Amino acid sequence: xxxxxxxxxxxxxxxxxxxxxxxxxxxxxxxxxxxxxxxxxxxxxxxxxxxxxxxxxxxxxxxxxxxxxxxxxxxxxxxxxxxxxxxxxxxx
Numbered sequence: 001x002x003x004x005x006x007x008x009x010x011x012x013x014x015x016x017x018x019x020x021x022x023x024x025x026x027x028x029x030x031x032x033x034x035x036x037x038x039x040x041x042x043x044x045x046x047x048x049x050x051x052x053x054x055x056x057x058x059x060x061x062x063x064x065x066x067x068x069x070x071x072x073x074x075x076x077x078x079x080x081x082x083x084x085x086x087x088x089x090x091x092x
Contacts, residue, residue, distance in 0.1 A: 009087070011083065011087065012086040012087050013079065013082040013083045013085070013086040013087060016082050016086070017079045017082060017083075020075065020078055020079065020082075021075065024071050024074070024075055027071075028067065028068065028071060031064065031067060032064060035060050035061070035064060038056070038060075039057075046060075
């Protein structure tokens with residue numbers, strides 16, 4: 001058996017977390033749009049070797065994946081900080 005469910009209160013940080021999420025999303029979209037624009041405007045540039053024998057398309061693509069993971073960690077850390085600050089203020 002398990003214990004009773006945790007009591008969930010109103011999240012005072014929800015509005016700020018949403019704004020943060022939208023800002024990070026817009027930033028990511030701009031970085032991704034750069035990838036798409038390079039592919040459309042100058043596809044030969046994607047074949048340029050930038051790191052060792054890896055071309056720009058591979059490096060940029062993996063960079064997008066790594067950026068998304070890093071941004072996920074940043075979002076989580078910032079949301080946790082906001083929750084701790086704003087929800088603690090409400091209980092005091």
